[in-house]
Amino acid sequence: MSDTTGVGRGGSSGRSTAGEPELSEAGNDPMASRQPSLVDRLLGRHVPGAPAMDRMLESKTDEGRQELAPRSRTSPQELRIESGRMLRLPEGVQLDSGDVDVETPEDESMILNLGPSHPSTHGVLRIMVEIDGETVLRSKPVVGYLHTGMEKTGEELMYHQGATNVTRMDYLSPFFNELGFCLSVEQLLGIEIPARAVWIRMLMCELNRISSHFLWLATNSADLGAINMLVYGWREREMVLAFFEKVTGLRMNHNYFRPGGVVADLPDGWRDDVLALCEAIPKRMDEYDDLLTGQPILQNRLQGVGPLDAEEAIGLGLTGPLLRSTGVAWDLRRDSPYLAYDKVDFDVIVGTCGDCWDRYAIRFNEIRESVRIIGQIADAMPAGDFRTQDKKVTPPPRSRIDESMEALIHHFKLYTEGFRVPPGEAYVPVEGPRGESGVYIVSDGTAKPYRLHMRSASFSNLQAMAPLARGALIADTIAIVSTIDPVLGDVDR
């Protein structure tokens, strides 16, 4: 395998290693011109002709380590974060490092990795914890294992292709990603979408909230030892996904919402399917209520574990069930209604003390609220177009292509060149199952976003890890991660 550039790459990395003039001369011998690779550096291997190893390490890792380090090598400010004291101290109060982790001398504690590959982390989340016996003193999530540069990819895709990129970010609630993207694009375009498209979007989003919460219910219960619920949760989720497959053709990563509406109308008989779900799910929720909520083991595992107060939640930018568990009734569906959420009736579920039990109860009851909303949507679904008739963003229907040359040209132009979006910026937040998610788009007037940024709820919510885990037991840490409910595809993007 010919290797031309080694590890050097373009871009404006602030510092590059000092140039070695002899490297370019030895161009035909790949070994001689090789810069030390990551593997070389990890193994401490010497590469002929390369600068000295210690200098390399120094110049390339100036960003610093991401892991949890022994306390003696950690700054007081970092200690403060890792031990979960994020909020600003009152004026005049200084935090000294000795105050952070009281009493336990460093040689009596131990740094332990939870993950990145551990069933309870629901993906590839690595949490480093410093423990004293079973008690967590400090913790730090290390993320990025699933980073695939989707924001950069998004800059290379045209607007009509963008939904297929963002839908893969939070893979458990794909419709919310697509919705955030489409609403932002539509705001930039300044177009209205037909009423039927609005209600179809609402229907799919609420069903998606149910499927996402069911998956959470399944995995959360499994983490806490209620293995039977794992099977039931997956089963119910699968019922919803079967409906998604019927509508969109795919169980996940649907690419169903497009700027201007949805890509296809609901299939015949959709209402019966939806009503069947609305009938089946509440009954089963009652069963799970009996199975889980009243169960003393589950109660003991969740009640009073990982408490959070409202001020902390707001300061940390936590949204969704995490915020509502602290008693803050904030739900974007109610507080800044998008789509047609102001036309449906539902309750915002809030907790009181912000512990794991509250977060459990909120998600549990949000499934019921979503069923309530879906029932209303099924009754109120308007007839009409499912996609805007603006020729600029909507391609002609497939059937027209066979009979009209203009339609063929139009279709071809739209799919090869895309549609141009006026310059500007937009960010439209939506209330996903995990909290506020939205897509910030900067347009420069071309057919591709100039910048696409996903504000993902999981990424912000993960900041709650350190404050929640402080003083908890290892087993409680599992319950805490589980009730934060991060989706790592959304965290790392």
Place this chain on the structure above:
Amino acid sequence: MSGDGGGEASAPASAPAARPQETLHGCPVVDGPNTRVVHCNRDRYLDLCRALRADGYAMPIGVTGVDYLTHPGRVLPEGIRPERFEVVVELLDLAHRRRIRVRLQVPASDPVVASLFELWPGTEYHERETYDMFGIVFEGHPDLTRILMPEDWEGHPLRKDYDTGHVPVQFKEAPRGATI
């Protein structure tokens, strides 16, 4: 608008009297569809954010960056000189149900801005991500390390002059038989 305390330095002196620029805490502000957008330069940034925090914008929604290298002709209010980078801060006031976006101009020659960690601890991850992706340094951030990319990665991927589609990637060179 409850928090319009600092209207003292209204429109910049050079602006003709055609349409006075609305200001918030001395920085030009523009109304958007569901948010207000306030523009500022680095000298006013921290003061502005402190004032917004005091106005009730208690929740940090996010901090991100934009590299305007290949799109220089964007519309900015009078008195704001466009720079290569922008740091975009999204804030939310739960009590009044309002949002505000701060757009801060950051020059490419010296991409250093103040950290908002002490005002909103929830900006910690977002600032790390912005640093990771754009190389903008947040001064005063307690733990400014890369967050999404590996810690020894070079370059900042979301900069517009960072190559995409470059085949020899950093992880490619594992020699045969190497055990890591």
